[in-house]
Amino acid sequence: MNSIILEEFFFKKSQQKRRTSPCNYKERYFVLSKAELAYFEHRPGKKPNLKGAIDLSRIKCVEIVRSDILIPCNFKYPFQVVYDNYCLYVFAPDKDIRQKWVCALKEETKNNNTLVPKYHPNFWVDGRWRCCFQTDKLAAGCLEYDPNQNASKKPLPPTPKDTRRLFSDPGELVVVALHDFIPQSAQDLMLYKHEEYIITDQSDPNWWTAQDKNGDTGYIPSSYVIEKSPDNLEAHEWYNKNITRAKAEQLLFNEDKEGAFMVRDSRHAGLYTVSVFTKAHGSNGENNPRVKHYQIRVTTCGETKFYLAEKYTFNSIPELIHYHQHNAAGLITRLRHVVSSGREKAPMTAGFSYGVWEIEPSELSFIQEVGSGQFGLVHLGYWRNVNHKVAIKMIREGAMSEEDFKEEAQVMTKLSHPKLVQLYGVCTQQAPMCLVFEYMESGCLSDFLRSQRGSFSRETLLGMCLDVCEGMVYLESANFIHRDLAARNCLVGENQTVKVSDFGMTRFVLDDQYTSSLGSKFPVKWSAPEVIHYSKFSSKSDVWSFGVLMWEVYNEGKMPYENQTNGEVVKALSSGLRLLKPKLASNLIYQLMEWSWKERPEDRPSFTLLFHELAELAEL
Incomplete structure (x- = not known):
């Protein structure tokens, strides 16, 4: 494939090229290269299946879609790619990722000969354009198209320069505080849980400027608030984002109350599952404690409705949950007790206060x-x-x-x-x-695994790998390279949550034995061939290290290549030998390890793709 610029999972709306085509939303893996925009169907354990490709030379317009209509998929930030006589609607998970892709696509297509002078800023829905109400799908746009606006050769940086700017979306962004926040300096603003605030500036991704009901303004940690919206599940205590089926069952069994429940992301992206604990009698009349999982379904025709039992449909998921908290209505029990994973504890902030990184x-x-x-x-x-x-x-x-x-x-x-x-x-x-x-209570992952050896379920080990991979997806998206990913550089906290530590720190090491591949301290056993031979680091060399980390996890802290010297390891890798499958690893897990250890960096998966594969295995 041509030089890849960006990769990401998005949802796409069916283009309905025939009148009889149904309208649906499907998750696809998008790849932007110098020549084309391609999208693939993800198939767990198999090579992605190409579903479509658009030559960049055919693109007439790339822009954000601004609309007030309900978007019936989990990703709520649409942009459009207009080409030939078609319009591809793509839905991103957040504004920053959407902006990054729009900028990159504009940069690659700004010199096309077929660019349109005007475009439609809103959707084509029900036989008309919502922006100008024209009923001809090929009608000229109603807003001037500027191919150079926001175009950039580079993706948006992870840490924008500290030049304050107002957010560009029309109207006010109103948020609700999920946690109390006590100001740590005079420039901060107090947050009270459940109260509403107006965001006036969000140019810094971690610290936003907010205004309270009294008109006072100051900085707040962005992770402490959520956008006010009836469809935003994160504002509700019962929603547990990115929690595995096994982890949900563990938390519900620990609660041990009839009707204990939570809502979590389904294994199918964009869908949700209600997990509920019951002690209902089995066929033998004895108590039979178990967890039932109900997928929240969406009507496929007409107005979008949500339901667990077909006779009871609702306009939103919060309405559905509220109803079933008072009525079983087809469920094994009504939803009685909310179970939340870590919601009572406020998240970490980037620094203790805005712009303060030097500590007294x-x-x-x-x-x-x-x-x-x-x-x-x-x-x-x-x-x-x-x-x-x-x-x-x-x-x-x-x-x-x-x-x-x-x-x-x-x-x-x-x-x-x-x-x-x-x-x-x-x-x-x-x-x-x-x-x-x-501070992480349980110390480094390698020591934790060894100290608890024999007590881990396969689901727990998979959850640890998912945690690390999720952190690496973020670093990858921020164009930040870890350089020394290993179980010793990950830490374990509450509920066995694993976090990545010491990212990028090896750049500052002055120990020649550690920084040279000839030194005995150099982490050869976690290093990709291009790092060992050429000191060439990248996200793909981090992927190799992650494969070794997975091997460590599934061997419960065992040292890779335990009885081999660094020189012997280098020789073995050069001849194509790889670490053997751990006993606790399934064939699919080991296939992901092997994929991470491909000789050529371009043949290895991205962390985004790895996370998706692991999430499928964990039935997120």
Whole structure:
């Protein structure tokens, strides 16, 4: 394939090229190259099946779709690709990803000879354009098309420059606070759970400017709020995003209450499942504790309706849940007790406050030494008060390039995701320099696996791999390379949640034995061939390392190539040998490992594709 620019899972609307074609929405894996926009059907364990391709030279217009209609799929941010006499509607999971693709597509097509002077900013629905009400599908557009607007050769950066700008969508963005937030500096704004706020600036992805009901403004962590919308499930306590079937069952059994329930993402993207616990009697008359899973279904014709039992349909999922909380109506029991995974605990923030990444030494309290790492000792401590537990890494002199790290620290603090260990900031005003991180109770993944060996279910091991892969999808999308992904560089927290740590840190290591592939400390056993031979790092070399990490997980912390030297490993890899299948790994899991260990980087999957494959296996 030609040089790939972008890859992403999206939903696409059927183009209904024939009058009798049904209207539907299907998930497809989109690949933008220098020559074409192609999309593939995802088939678990099989090679993706090409479903369509558009030569870039045929594209007449690429633009965001602005509409007020209900979008009946999980991805709510549409854009359009107009080509020949057709319009392809694509639905992205968020605004940033949509903007990245629109910019990239515009850049690649801005010099096409067939560009339209005007385009339709709204959908073609029910035989007319919603923007100008013309009934001819091929009618000229009603808004001037600017092929150069927002065009950029590069995708949007993960950490925008700190130039404040208003968000571009018309109208006010109203959000609801999911958690209380206590200001950490004079520039922050207090948040009260369940109260509404108006967002006036969201140029920084992690810290937005908000206005409260009294007219006061300040910075708030974006992860603490959710857009106010009747269709936004994340505002509800019963919704558990990205939780596996096995994890849902574990939480519901732990609750052990009749009618304990949650709503979670289904294994089929864009759909949802209600999981409910019951002690209803079995056929033998005895209690039979179990979890039932009901997929929330959507009507296929006419107005969009949601239902669990066909006789009871509703305009929205919250209405459906509210009804079944009071009526079983075809379910094994009514939905009585909400079970939520981690919703009571506020998420980590990118830094303690907006723009503050240098931490005062006097604000840190050292409690006890909890370990030692590549750079020095690690202490459990507190920031400012006993309520904010942190991990403090003390950097021993000569261990890393401190000046280089200081230059990058501000960028690294802005990398924020639930499956990354958050770097809060640095303390450089005294020696030794300290790095302040989120504290993870159960320590590094490799030690945790070894200490609990024999107690893990296969579902739990798969969940650990999913956690790591999810964090790496974020780093991949931010064009950030980890360079040293391994179980020793992942940490375990509450509910056995695994997070990726020490991303990008090897850039600052001054130890020649660690940075040279000839050194005994170099992580050869986790390194891709192009890293060993040419020091060529990329997201695809991270994918190779992730394959080895999966092997570690399914061997419960065993050292890869345990009895071989680095030299022997390099020789074995060059001859095509790979790690053997772990006993706890299924054939499909091992196939993903083998896919990650392809000799050529371009033959390896992206983290996005790997996550989708793992999610299918976990029946998300």
